[in-house]
Amino acid sequence: MTEMDVSTMSGVRVAVVIPAYNAREYLAQTLQSVVDQTHKALEIIIVDDGSTDETASICRRFAASDSRIRILSTENRGVAAARNTGIQASKSDYIAFLDADDLWHSTYIQRMLSALQPLPDAWGAVYALHRFIDTEGYCTRSGSSLNARDNILNRHLVFRFVGNGSGFMVRRAVVDKIGGYDSSYARKGIGGCEDFDFELRTAEHFKIETVPLGLVGYRSHSAAMSSDRSRMARSLVAVTEQCIARNPELPAFVVSCARTSAHLYAFSKFAALKDWDSAAASLKHIYHHSPMLASGILTKLILSKAGRAKRRALSKVWPAREQKQKNLRKFEEIDPLLPLVGGWSRFRTKALLSRLSEIDRSGECSAATSSQEA
Template sequence: MDILTMSGIRVAVVIPAYNARDYLAQTLQSVIDQTHKALEIVIVDDGSTDDTASICRRFAASDPRIRILSSENRGVAAARNTGIEASKSSYIAFLDADDIWHPTYVERMLSALHPLPNTWGAVYALHRLIDPEGYCTRSGSSLNARDSIFSRHLVFRFVGNGSGFMVRRAVVDKIGGYDPSYASKGIGGCEDFDFELRTAEHFKIETVPLGLVGYRSHSAAMSSDRSRMARSLLAVTERCIARNPQLPAFVVGCARASAHLYAFSKFAALKDWSSAATSLKHIYHHSPMLASGILARLIFTKADRAKRRALSKIWPARQQKQKNLRKFEEIDPLLPLVGGWSRFRTKTLLSRLSEIDRSGECSAATSLLGRYVAPERSSIVKHPKV
C-alpha cells in the first residue's frame, strides 16, 4: 500500500494524564508534530489536581483532533480503557503523558502493521531513555522479536514501557482492554506488560526495531516506585503463567527467573533484604550459578561504592555535568540501539525460546483464552468531556 493511501487511515492516540503539568505540553507537541496527520487524540485527565486540564484545553483550542475526557483518579489502566471506548479508529496507539514520540512514530508503526493479515494484532517500537529536560541519557535495549512472540516476550519483555505499542481495535475486542485490578490492589505499574502478553497470547506481533519512543525517567514517574514495580511485574508474570497451563516448564522457569531478577534489583536498591532474599531464592532454584554470580556482584558493588565514598572525602570530585547529551528529537531514529544482553538474557536463550514460539508449544493459549475476559475489563465506564 502506498504512502498516500496509508495517510488517510485514522489512528487513535490515547493519553492518560494524572498531574502531568511538567511534561504534558512536550508530550502533546510530539503527537501534533507527527508526520501521519489522520489522528484522533484522546486525552483522559485521570483526576488531576494540578494544571493538567488547562494545558489540555490550551492544546485542544488550536487542534480539533484533540478530545478531553475527565474522570476521578482510578489509575492508568482505567484511564486507558476510558480513552479506548471513546475512540473510533481501527488502530489505537498508547502514549503516557510524560513520554514523547519521534515525529515518524505513527507513520512507521502503521506502515509496519496495516499491510499484514489480521492475525497480526499489534506492533511495537523500542525506546531511548530521556531525562526531565528531554535529553537522551542512554539507549534502551536493542533486543526484539516478531511473529508469534509469546514465550520470548514473557521472558525478555521487549517493549519496556507503555508508550511503544499500537494495536488493531480487534485486539481490544478480543482481550477486553487493560486490567485495572492491579492498581486497585496497590500493585499498579506493569499493566502495559500484562496487556502486551494477553495480546501475544492471541495474535502475532510485528516490531519496528528503532528508538522511536523517548521514555522519560524522573522522580514522580510511576516507575520510580521500585517496590511497587517489582511486585507488579511478579504479579503479572504469575497471572500469565496461571492462565496458560500448557506453557512448557522451561518457559515457566525462565519467566519466573526473569521477573525475580528484575525484582531483586529493585528490592536490593531499596535495601529491602527480606524481599531481595526471596527473589534470590527463586533465581537460585532456576540457576544456582546465576544466583551466585548475582550475589558476588552485589557484594563487589557495595564494596566498590564504600571505597568511592571514602576516597571522595579525601579528594572531593568535581561536579561535572555531561556535555555531550542530545535532545531526543535530534537523534536519527536509524541510529542503532545497543545493549540488552546479560548473563541471563543470552543469544542461546533467545534462540531456544524462538524455537518454542515457532513450534507452537504455546498455541493452546488461543483456545483456552477464547473464553477468558476478566469482568473488570469488560465494563468500561464512560466519563463526561471537560
C-alpha cells in the same frame, strides 16, 4: 514504501490514547510530539484522570488549536482505567498508547502503521523500542536493542521487549478479543506493569510485528510511576504469575525462565531499597532456576557495595572534580535509524533467545496443525 502506499496509508485514522494525572511538568512536550506527527489522520484522546494541577488547562490550550484533540475527565482511578476510558471513546481501527511524560519521534505513527496495516488480521499489534530521556528531554542512554516478531509470547514473557507503555499500537480487533487494560492491579496496590499484562494477553492471541527503532523517548523522573521500586517489582511478578496461570500449556522451561526474569528485576529493586527480606525471597526463585546465576548476583552485590564504600572513603580525601557535561542531544534531534545498543546480560543470552524462538515457532506449528485438523 511507494508513493501510492503512502497516499493510501495517510487516510487511515489512528486513535492516540493519553492518560494524564497531574502531568503539568511534561504534558505539553508530550502533546507537541503527537501534534507534530507526520501521519495526520489522528484521533487524539486525553483522559484527565482526576488531576488537581494545571493538566486540564494545558489540555484545553492544545485542544483550542487542534480539532483532533478530545478531553475526557474522570475521577482518579489509575492509568489502566484511564486507558480503557480512552479506548471506549475512540472510533478508529488502530489504537496507540502514550503516557503523559513520554515522547514520540515525529515518524512514530507513520512507521508503526506502515508496519502493521499491510499485514493479515492475525497480526494484532506492533511495538517500537525506546531511548531513555531526562526531565529536559535529553537522551541519556539507549534502551535495549533486543526484539522479536511473529508469535512472541514465550520470548516476550522472558525478555519484555517493549519496556514501557508508550511503544505499543494495536488493531481494534485486539481490544474486542482480550478486553482492555486490567485495572485490578491498581486496586490491589500493585499497579505499574499493566502495559506488560496487556502486551502478554495480546501475544496469547495474535502475532506481533516490531519496528526495531528507538522511536519512543521514555522519561525517567522521580514522580514517574516506575520510580516506586517496590510496587513495580511486585507488579511485574504478579503480571508474570497471571500469565503463567492463564497458559498452563507453557513448557516448564519457559515458566522457570519467566519467573527468573521477573525476580531478577524484583531483586534489583528490593536490593536498592535495602528490603533484604523481599530481596532474599526473589533470590530463592533465581537460585531454583540456576544456582550459578544466583551466586553471580550475590557476588556482584557484594562487589558493588565494596566499590561504593571505597568511593565514599576516597571522596573524603580527594574531593570529586567537576565532571564535564556530557554532550547530550534532545530526543527529537536523534536520527531514528541510529542503532540501539545492549540488552544482553548473564541471563538474557543469545542462546536463551534462540531456544525460546524455537519454542515460539513450535507453538505456531502446533496451532497451525490443530487448525487444519479442525
